[in-house]
Amino acid sequence: MSTLVIIAHPNLAESRISKRWVQELQKQSGVTVHSLYEAYPDEQINVAHEQKLLEQHDRIVLQFPFYWYSTPSLLKKWLDKILTYGWAYGSEGGKLQGKELLIALSAASVEENYQHDGRNRYTIEELLRPLEATSHMIGTKLLPYFVQYGAGVLTDEQLEQSAQKYVQAVIS
Ligand SMILES: Cc1cc2nc3c(=O)[nH]c(=O)nc-3n(C[C@H](O)[C@H](O)[C@H](O)COP(=O)(O)O)c2cc1C
Known part of the structure; x- marks a missing residue:
């Protein structure tokens, strides 16, 4: 099993959780770590390169800090640019069909706040519906x-x- 971990943290060097997770991932064989904000400081994503990377791996992990109940903007841009008609979907698409997708995120709020009566009003599962x-x-x-x-x-x-625990979720 080959695994591609897409990291979308705007300031990985000063992050605590993402940085620690990345350090642990880098010890694993069969895991490719790809940090979007480091690869594209100008935010100009190389679509062909990204699509090739995705095609070469069986499992894809999207790792990011939760920003306004969503992904950081470069990951949203990455989704918009990479998941094209004729490649990701459509009759000639389906290039990612059957691959595994793991969504991994960190959030400032404690879990109790991600409840209907909590301050974030919705559960993480609901917020991740898109x-x-x-x-x-x-x-x-x-x-x-x-x-x-x-x-x-x-x-x-x-x-x-x-x-x-994260490494186990990524590799097992
Ligand atoms: C612009 C911005 C928006 C954020 N939005 C949320 C949010 O919606 N929910 C939440 O729980 N935390 C939010 N946070 C907190 C980050 O998710 C948190 O700082 C991050 O997950 C910590 O991980 P790190 O140590 O890898 O940076 C936000 C932080 C920033 C800077």
């Missing part, structure tokens, strides 16, 4: 979401546990 629908449209098999809540209150020990 990605779920996208996965359905392109024919990928959506794996259970990997979510690290409570970024601001996460202890170093919890972060280590999170990194270990």
